[in-house]
Each structure stands twice: as structure tokens, then as C-alpha cells.
Amino acid sequence: MxxxxxxxxxxxxxxxxxxxxxxxxxxxxxxxxxxxxxxxxxxxxxxxxxxxxxxxxxxxxxxxxxxxxxxxxxxxxxxxxxxxxxxxxxxxxxxxxxxxxxxxxxxxxxxxxxxxxxTEQDVERLLASFWTRMQGSEEKLAALELFGLHGGNQPLSLALIKQRYRQLVSQHHPDRGGSTSRLQSINKAMEILQRYYS
Incomplete structure (x- = not known):
């Protein structure tokens, strides 16, 4: 109609x-x-x-x-x-x-x-701010998933994240049969999480 x-x-x-x-x-x-x-x-x-x-x-x-x-x-x-x-x-x-x-x-x-x-510049800033927030939250979620810490009931702290980081590095280190690319992903995830939890 x-x-x-x-x-x-x-x-x-x-x-x-x-x-x-x-x-x-x-x-x-x-x-x-x-x-x-x-x-x-x-x-x-x-x-x-x-x-x-x-x-x-x-x-x-x-x-x-x-x-x-x-x-x-x-x-x-x-x-x-x-x-x-x-x-x-x-x-x-x-x-x-x-x-x-x-x-x-x-x-x-x-x-x-x-x-x-x-103004058009204001709209550009609003959109950039929105996408930065979206990207940031997705980036953080991806890092937490890699660490196996997403959806958990325990409160997250930098100490807990560092403990999990050490476990993953130990587990996936190339000297212990792990892969270099997996270790790089773990390091990148740690960088991201440090920005949010420091």
C-alpha cells in the first residue's frame, strides 16, 4: 500500500x-x-x-x-x-x-x-567516536575470549589477566611445542587487555 x-x-x-x-x-x-x-x-x-x-x-x-x-x-x-x-x-x-x-x-x-x-564535521566526529567505541569493545571481547576469560563469573583484574597470560605463554611457547603465531596473538591480546585493566 x-x-x-x-x-x-x-x-x-x-x-x-x-x-x-x-x-x-x-x-x-x-x-x-x-x-x-x-x-x-x-x-x-x-x-x-x-x-x-x-x-x-x-x-x-x-x-x-x-x-x-x-x-x-x-x-x-x-x-x-x-x-x-x-x-x-x-x-x-x-x-x-x-x-x-x-x-x-x-x-x-x-x-x-x-x-x-x-555540522558535517560534528557528524563525522560522532561516527568516528561510535566506531572507535565499537572497535574497542570488540577488540577487548576478542582478547578476553582468547584468554578464556569471557563470560566468567569471577571479577576481572589485571592480576588475574597476568596470571592467565603467564599460563598461556608457558603452554604455547615454541620451545614447548607451541606456535610462534599463537604466542604473538597471546602477546597482542595482553597489550589490548592492559589498556583496559591498567
Missing amino acids: SHDLDPALDLADQLHELLREAPEGLSEYQLIQALKARHSTHIPHLELTDRLVLFRTHFLVFNALYRLRDQLNAEASGQLAISPLCVQLLPYTAGSAALCELDPLRDYYLDLDNLRDT
């Missing part, structure tokens, strides 16, 4: 209409594609490959979603679960409005200065 959305409707109302038609919820990407397919005039109709266009489109959609959530709570007519992977309209349950009072994401997206003042 690709009928046009009423251009007189606010973006929050257009999103509400789309979410009512999809009780299982929609991802942010699906919402943006549906808005474009239905010729919404409230979002840029430009390629999302441009990072600033992507940021502005994302910001406008999330601003509207948080406004819609506030409106639904005020009217006690529904709730809105908001995440980039799934935005879903849910039945209203009394007492739930108080749970979203302290929401820094809501505050960020409802402040239109954040949309107006964010």
Missing part, C-alpha cells in the same frame, strides 16, 4: 499512522522508506549516503517519535517503544509515563538546536 500521507499532518501524526498499520513494529529504516514512498514533505528526499542528510533525517524522525510518545502518554492512549531497530506502538498501561521522565535521548532529540547546530 503506497498511498500518500496527508501533508497537513505533522510528522509525528504521519509516523503514528504508519505504526498503527504495523502492530509488530518497524525499524527506523523501514519508517524512513515508508515516509519517502508516501511522499512525506517532512523529511529530506535526498540520498541517505550523505552523512549530514542521514543525520538530519534520523534526527527529524526521532524528534517526531519522542513528541508522539509524549502525546500518547499525556492522552493515556498508548505507549511507544523507541529504538532504531524497532519502533512499536503498544497499548497504554497506567503508571508507565513516570518511567520515561529522565531520558537523555529524549532531551537531545527534542532540542532542535542539536539539529540546527550539528
Whole structure:
């Protein structure tokens, strides 16, 4: 179904209409594609490959979603679960409005200065920061897995990590029949973990 959305409707109302038609919820990407397919005039109709266009489109959609959530709570007519992977309209349950009072994401997206003042360089920095954090956490997890310390119940400390490092070096040292490449991986993992646990 690709009928046009009423251009007189606010973006929050257009999103509400789309979410009512999809009780299982929609991802942010699906919402943006549906808005474009239905010729919404409230979002840029430009390629999302441009990072600033992507940021502005994302910001406008999330601003509207948080406004819609506030409106639904005020009217006690529904709730809105908001995440980039799934935005879903849910039945209203009394007492739930108080749970979203302290929401820094809501505050960020409802402040239109954040949309107006964010430059292409800011978006580049945000993306770089995100990828650095992602890479860092994956790097740390990989090192913990190599050491056999991921998912354990014991609290991790540098002393425990060093003890495990010594065991692995002893076990995999080429002089004891181990491989040089395995020893190099163990040394690299130790370097990574020292950055996190020193």
C-alpha cells in the first residue's frame, strides 16, 4: 500500500499512522522508506549516503517519535517503544509515563538546536567516536575470549589477566611445542587487555 500521507499532518501524526498499520513494529529504516514512498514533505528526499542528510533525517524522525510518545502518554492512549531497530506502538498501561521522565535521548532529540547546530564535521566526529567505541569493545571481547576469560563469573583484574597470560605463554611457547603465531596473538591480546585493566 503506497498511498500518500496527508501533508497537513505533522510528522509525528504521519509516523503514528504508519505504526498503527504495523502492530509488530518497524525499524527506523523501514519508517524512513515508508515516509519517502508516501511522499512525506517532512523529511529530506535526498540520498541517505550523505552523512549530514542521514543525520538530519534520523534526527527529524526521532524528534517526531519522542513528541508522539509524549502525546500518547499525556492522552493515556498508548505507549511507544523507541529504538532504531524497532519502533512499536503498544497499548497504554497506567503508571508507565513516570518511567520515561529522565531520558537523555529524549532531551537531545527534542532540542532542535542539536539539529540546527550539528555540522558535517560534528557528524563525522560522532561516527568516528561510535566506531572507535565499537572497535574497542570488540577488540577487548576478542582478547578476553582468547584468554578464556569471557563470560566468567569471577571479577576481572589485571592480576588475574597476568596470571592467565603467564599460563598461556608457558603452554604455547615454541620451545614447548607451541606456535610462534599463537604466542604473538597471546602477546597482542595482553597489550589490548592492559589498556583496559591498567
